[in-house]
Amino acid sequence: MPTKENLIKNLxxxxxxxxxxxLGYVGLPLAVVFAEAGFQVTGIDPDLxxxxxxxxxxxxxxxxxxxxxxxxxxxxxxxxxxxxxxLKDVDAVSICVxxxxxxxxxxxxxxxxxxxxxxxxxxxxxxxxVLESTTYPGTTREVLLPKLGTDRDLIVxxxxxxxxxxxxxxxxxxxxxxxxxxxVMGGITEACNEVAAAWYEGAIQxxxxxxxxxxxxxxxxxxxxxxxxxxxxxxxLAIMCEHLGVDVWEVIDAAATKPFGFMKxxxxxxxxxxxxxxxxxxxxxxxxxxxxxxxxxxxxxxxNTNMPRYVVSRVMEALNDRGKSLKGSKVLVLGVxxxxxxxxxxxxxxxxxxxLLRKKGAFVEYHDPYIPHLHHETDGWQMDSVQxxxxxxxxxxxxxxxxxxxxxxxxAIVESSTFVFDSRNATREVANGTEKVVRL
Ligand SMILES: NC(=O)c1ccc[n+]([C@@H]2O[C@H](COP(=O)([O-])OP(=O)(O)OC[C@H]3O[C@@H](n4cnc5c(N)ncnc54)[C@H](O)[C@@H]3O)[C@@H](O)[C@H]2O)c1
Numbered sequence: 351m352p353t354k355e356n357l358i359k360n361l362x363x364x365x366x367x368x369x370x371x372x373l374g375y376v377g378l379p380l381a382v383v384f385a386e387a388g389f390q391v392t393g394i395d396p397d398l399x400x401x402x403x404x405x406x407x408x409x410x411x412x413x414x415x416x417x418x419x420x421x422x423x424x425x426x427x428x429x430x431x432x433x434x435x436x437l438k439d440v441d442a443v444s445i446c447v448x449x450x451x452x453x454x455x456x457x458x459x460x461x462x463x464x465x466x467x468x469x470x471x472x473x474x475x476x477x478x479x480v481l482e483s484t485t486y487p488g489t490t491r492e493v494l495l496p497k498l499g500t501d502r503d504l505i506v507x508x509x510x511x512x513x514x515x516x517x518x519x520x521x522x523x524x525x526x527x528x529x530x531x532x533x534v535m536g537g538i539t540e541a542c543n544e545v546a547a548a549w550y551e552g553a554i555q556x557x558x559x560x561x562x563x564x565x566x567x568x569x570x571x572x573x574x575x576x577x578x579x580x581x582x583x584x585x586x587l588a589i590m591c592e593h594l595g596v597d598v599w600e601v602i603d604a605a606a607t608k609p610f611g612f613m614k615x616x617x618x619x620x621x622x623x624x625x626x627x628x629x630x631x632x633x634x635x636x637x638x639x640x641x642x643x644x645x646x647x648x649x650x651x652x653x654n655t656n657m658p659r660y661v662v663s664r665v666m667e668a669l670n671d672r673g674k675s676l677k678g679s680k681v682l683v684l685g686v687x688x689x690x691x692x693x694x695x696x697x698x699x700x701x702x703x704x705x706l707l708r709k710k711g712a713f714v715e716y717h718d719p720y721i722p723h724l725h726h727e728t729d730g731w732q733m734d735s736v737q738x739x740x741x742x743x744x745x746x747x748x749x750x751x752x753x754x755x756x757x758x759x760x761x762a763i764v765e766s767s768t769f770v771f772d773s774r775n776a777t778r779e780v781a782n783g784t785e786k787v788v789r790l
Pocket of ligand 1: 371447449485517624625
């Protein structure tokens with residue numbers, strides 16, 4: 351049987367052996383979804399701690415239950431390894447490695463490159479490879495295709511198959527998870543698209559095919575750029591409303607009553623997470639090679655990046671109004687995760703807010719039920735979450751809410767505090783009429 355038909359048959363019958371490169375927030379849920387669908391799945395990650403955990407049947411990602419991992423490991427559907435040589439027996443590979451930015455703001459492609467180089471050693475006929483990591487348009491064709499195929503005399507679309515399918519997982523979300531969030535799939539050739547879609551359709555409810563890998567890469571960047579720009583817009587709106595003496599939260603709530611043509615975004619202390627602050631910069635970087643300046647992205651990035659500084663200046667003003675200086679004041683930061691109810695601090699604006707407060711001479715402590723320890727590698731500071739949160743609230747000159755975790759009792763916090771600076775409108779139910787809350 352020709353290679354393509356044979357591979358599709360094996361994928362449909364779940365006889366194909368699946369390999370997942372990178373077992374993080376994206377890779378582990380994906381490995382679990384394929385294993386639950388009946389595939390034999392091997393995850394490969396250089397992080398020995400993750401590999402050991404997985405092989406012991408223990409999950410280290412909050413969205414994936416340990417019982418689920420334990421069951422799949424025991425049944426032989428899921429295993430993990432640090433040694434890439436397991437790839438020689440693998441038919442279908444998803445690459446889910448990090449794509450951060452360098453200090454200079456340029457894409458850091460080192461993880462994609464190292465994963466591709468490892469995979470290249472074990473490439474063989476009859477393989478399908480799907481890149482899931484968010485990246486600039488052209489990566490799949492310009493970076494993966496030569497290293498995995500062309501350089502090895504393997505003809506793409508005939509001997510092996512290559513596609514891009516962006517991950518859309520939203521950590522902490524329960525209504526939409528990997529299995530029921532539609533997957534966009536774009537192949538290097540039509541045959542690549544057909545094979546990759548046949549694989550993913552065996553585990554994921556909806557696969558939306560597009561005509562090229564570039565269209566799939568660009569679709570992901572549109573999704574995240576859309577969010578980044580709209581957040582930039584409401585952040586600037588918050589600054590404008592402050593000048594006008596208008597409550598930005600009331601304005602947004604009012605606009606959101608329009609049942610069409612408006613989508614609600616809320617302001618905050620800055621962007622966070624592994625996606626929204628980073629992914630649009632991949633597009634902006636790529637456009638520079640066409641001498642094109644991605645103006646919306648650059649402008650939104652400038653506004654969003656400045657939000658921690660804006661928050662600190664507002665805290666300083668609020669202290670000043672109460673006859674105090676920021677220098678020497680005790681500041682308690684509540685919530686340092688990049689979004690509510692999760693344990694992830696990647697790119698969290700809390701780092702910049704805390705760093706700026708410290709530079710201004712404030713005594714800063716923080717509390718986060720999900721983050722026991724905070725370490726800023728570049729600036730070299732670290733601290734532990736306070737043990738007795740309510741005591742710290744009572745003793746602080748100001749409590750600054752950065753992340754609106756649901757578990758906090760905001761009424762009790764406001765009552766025990768000297769005053770609260772609320773950058774998320776977390777106190778909306780308790781704040782009205784009280785002089786003790788200053789909102790962004
Ligand atoms: N986390 C999210 O919410 C999310 C959502 C959508 C898309 N994405 C994108 O998915 C990709 C992965 O993100 P993540 O959040 O899972 O990252 P992560 O840091 O949680 O996990 C990545 C894993 O890859 C491993 N790794 C590093 N180099 C490797 C290599 N050469 N070979 C194999 N494994 C390697 C790391 O050890 C780590 O365990 C990124 O491109 C990200 O932008 C993430």
